[in-house]
Amino acid sequence: MASDVAMLLGMGFTVVVLGLSVLTLLVRRDLAPAQKLAGSRQVMIGGALGLGIFAFAFKLAVIFTLVMAPDWTTRALLRSQAGKYHISRMTEVASTPGLAVVSPWQALPETAVRPTDSPALTALGKRLFHETALSGDGTLACVSCHDLGRGAGADGRATATGIAGQVGGRNVPTVYNAAFQARLFWDGRAGSLEEQAMGPILNPIEMGMPDAAAAERALAANPDYAAAFRDAFGDERISFERVARAIAAYERTLVTRDAPYDRFMAGDVTALSAQQRRGMALFQSLGCILCHQGPNFSGAATVGFMKRPFATLDVRNVAIAKPFDLARDRGRAGKDAAVGVWRIPSLRNVALTGPWLHNGAVDDLATVVKIMATVQIRAVVGDAGADQLATVAWSPATRSFQRVVRKHVSEADVADLVAFLKALSSDRLRSASDEARRSETP
Ligand code: HEC
Ligand code: HEC
Incomplete structure (x- = not known):
């Protein structure tokens, strides 16, 4: 420029x-x-x-x-x-003149690793991520809930199961690409991976360590850690804050850039099927992209333009959301609020991390898309007659009639959107989870 x-x-x-x-x-x-x-x-x-x-x-x-x-x-x-952004390819999706110039479609940066994340620090973090000694009863590690292979960084359950089989109220989000999120947790209460990592260790229903000192003592009991901390930090002192720093450095290596969408962004037009490209165009024209924006498909990301980290989830009078009890937990808004407020989650690998939404109550991706289209876009989903789409409303304030035309999302559109969401799945994670599923079904 x-x-x-x-x-x-x-x-x-x-x-x-x-x-x-x-x-x-x-x-x-x-x-x-x-x-x-x-x-x-x-x-x-x-x-x-x-x-x-x-x-x-x-x-x-x-x-x-x-x-x-x-x-x-x-x-x-x-x-x-x-990185390898190809503007010319964008016109293949929807040939809108001008789209190529201000395209909202972006590829992830090459890496999230920081210059201060030394290999020794990352290696220590990886070990701690798998360390069961960090839990109150020695049974759980981060990886127990954030399965890095078959679980695509999550656990495949509706809500998390902590020590002594305690069941939490929220779904496990994936740790993959969490490094690109500026707000962490479903309600966005943590602002960095370092801050986040301390949470589960001390959370009584997750890893259940009584306090930071107990976690430090548990690690000090293993003589191997002295050398690992020296390599990572220059001296052998084990502190809770250092534990968090090492884990965060490791999490910054958990980035997936091998989705069909990424290959498409790198210029391979054949990476997305015709249906996926239709879904991609719908994702844009319907406005999903206004919230799930930028390369990590989240308004709460460090990459992209970060305009909108949180959104309401107003499921009042939404028939399709009724069975899922999505209004009980109001997230960020607190329990007295009329409607819930949530961090806009990333959609990378979303097809692999079901069941979905903050309480993991929805186990069908098409249903999630329908809920989103109804709640967030205020579209009419499914079969709809012209009279349902265009209504005339009388506004007493302006003493005038207004014609309101609602967006329409057909069943075919939902299928296209789901197909596009699948294009955000890492090839490597998808084959790991496919393999796991194959070995489960005899
Ligand atoms: C008992 C299961 C469990 C264990 C063990 C666990 N987590 Fe989590 N993790 C969760 C749940 C549930 C959430 C979402 C909680 C919420 O949003 O309120 C979460 C959220 C996260 C997030 C935020 C992701 C995002 O997109 O916002 C990160 C990062 C994370 N955990 C890392 C870790 C690390 C590091 C450890 C080990 C120190 C760990 N977790 C241990 C269940 C677990
Ligand atoms: C107004 C902002 C907004 C818009 C527009 C929006 N979403 Fe969302 N989306 C959210 C929020 C907030 C959540 C998390 C809600 C929750 O968990 O309770 C979410 C969750 C999701 C999830 C589940 C993620 C997970 O890991 O469980 C999917 C899939 C999704 N959205 C797809 C879409 C699609 C497709 C569209 C367009 C039809 C769309 N969204 C439009 C804000 C938005």
């Missing part, structure tokens, strides 16, 4: 200098002989006129830059975040 602007300013400057010279010559020729002006006054008049022209040209250049800038800014942002 900088080079584009420099080029434009360079061009503008040349034009201005040329104009200025021509003008000075004209002024000299026209004014000087008749008026017999003194040399200095000639220069002054010429200069004044020239400055006027210069100011005018400068204004034009600024206006032009401002008009063009949003375009460059978007492209530069997309380019910086997107």
Whole structure:
């Protein structure tokens, strides 16, 4: 972008200098002989006129830059975040002119690992992620609920089961790509992986450690950890805060960039089926993308434009949501609120991490999509007549009629959307979970 602007300013400057010279010559020729002006006054008049022209040209250049800038800014942002972003491919999805320039579709950055995440720190984090000594009764590790293979980073259950078989109230979200989330947990109460990692260890119904000191003592009992902490931190001191730092560094390596969608973004148009591309277009035209936005398909992500981390889930009078008791837990809004407020979750690998939604009550992805379309888009889902879609409403406030046209999402559209969501599944995680399912069914 900088080079584009420099080029434009360079061009503008040349034009201005040329104009200025021509003008000075004209002024000299026209004014000087008749008026017999003194040399200095000639220069002054010429200069004044020239400055006027210069100011005018400068204004034009600024206006032009401002008009063009949003375009460059978007492209530069997309380019910086997107790695192998291919703008030309976007027109394949929906041939809307102009879409290519401000495309909302983005690829994940190459990595989430930070320069300070040394290999020793990450290796320690990996070990701690699998460490059952961090739970009150020595039975659970992070990986017990966040199964990195067949579970795609979650556990496949409706809600989590903690120590002594205690069942929690919320579904286990995947740890894959959590590194790109700016808000963690369903209600977004943690702002970083470091902050998040301390939660489950001390949570009485998850890993159930009485306090930080108990966790530190449990690790110190294993002499191997002294060397691992020295490699990672420079000295052997085991602290709860260091545990969290190491686990967070490891979690930043748990990134999936091998979904069909990613291959599509890298320029392979054949990576998505026709149905998936229709679903992708619907995801955009219906407005799913306004919440599930950017490369991690979440408004609460560190990547993308992060406009909207939270959204309400207003299931009042929504028949399709009735069986799932989605209004009992109000998340971020607190129990006295009328409607729940939730962090907008990432949709990467979503097809692999069912059952879905904060309470894991919905075990069919098509039903989740229907709930979203009804609750969040206010669309009419399923078969709908023209009279259902367009209604005329009387507004007492403005004393006028308003025609309200609601969006329509047919059963075929739902299938297309589900197909697109499957394109967000990592190839590696999908084959791991397929394999696990095959070995379960004899
Ligand atoms: C007993 C099961 C269980 C264990 C053990 C567990 N978690 Fe979780 N994890 C959950 C549940 C349930 C949530 C969602 C809780 C909520 O949103 O209120 C969660 C949320 C998370 C998230 C947030 C993901 C997101 O997208 O917001 C991360 C990251 C995470 N856990 C990492 C860990 C780490 C690290 C450990 C080990 C220190 C761990 N978990 C141990 C059940 C578990
Ligand atoms: C207004 C913002 C908003 C819009 C628009 C929106 N969603 Fe969501 N979506 C959310 C929130 C918030 C949740 C989490 C709700 C919960 O768990 O209670 C969610 C959850 C989901 C989930 C489940 C994720 C999981 O891991 O369980 C899927 C799938 C999903 N949305 C798909 C869609 C689709 C498809 C569309 C378009 C038809 C859409 N969303 C439109 C905010 C939105």
